[in-house]
Amino acid sequence: MTSTQDTSDLDDETLLPALRAGDERAFATMVEATAGRLLAVARRFMRSDDEAHDVLQDAYLQAFRKIGGFEGHSKLTTWLHRIVVNAALMKLRSKARVRETSIEDLLPHFRDDGHHLELPGAWTETGADLAERAELAQTVRQAIDTLPDSYRNVILLRDIEGLSTEEAANVLEVSPNAVKTRLHRARVALRTVLDPHMRSAEKN
């Protein structure tokens, strides 16, 4: 049996007291009902399924430990979502650094007088109808995955997950200004990676 149930029917009011009391059945119910959605979240951050599985397990254990401190101001599923994102970032942080590639090659270059070294060309692609075009969505997803982790993560948090600058700064443990700088460079780099795919609607 697999867990593909929608999470919206999770009844926080009955479940929470039981979870806080350490009830094993309640924990199992929560896991069965939410694992499918949360695994999808973990997969957005991790590059392999094994890592996504580890993240999911870490996240549920943290949830188990921290449930007493969860005040119920948000939905349980929202709270779990945030724990998964944190667990994923923790995992990325622990293994990153080593193969962090430079972003410099993906930033545009300028002449001494401040003009573009290579003139940017117009895109035929606006991305407005991405939701209906699986292939384009995959191109963008793959482009994001080519960015060095520290830039990829800030795009995932700000532009994909929709966190505010302050929220992203808290999660990444950097200043809001550092988030802004890094997000800008990440967007510029992503634009460079996407550029060859976006100049003609037919190709790629």
Add this chain to the structure above:
Amino acid sequence: MSHPGMCCREFVEFLSAYIDGDLPDDVRKDFEKHWIDCPPCLDYLESFRATIRMTHELGRCEETLPAAEVPRKLIDAILEARRRCKDGPR
């Protein structure tokens, strides 16, 4: 091509701040003046906007993706790990 006030390098540097509404008025005016005289930067601005739009759209469609298939083995491993977990809810 002459761009009093702002060069292309600065224009690209200020893009996110412009789009996120973080530019002070006088800098924003220079920024907007720049692309009127500089078609390459206007192209760049539009492709940059498209990049951000695509990430937002991607976020929206990944959010509505069906839940992942979770292997039973993984669920069991999670439940087992919880059983072995000594420090319970606090």
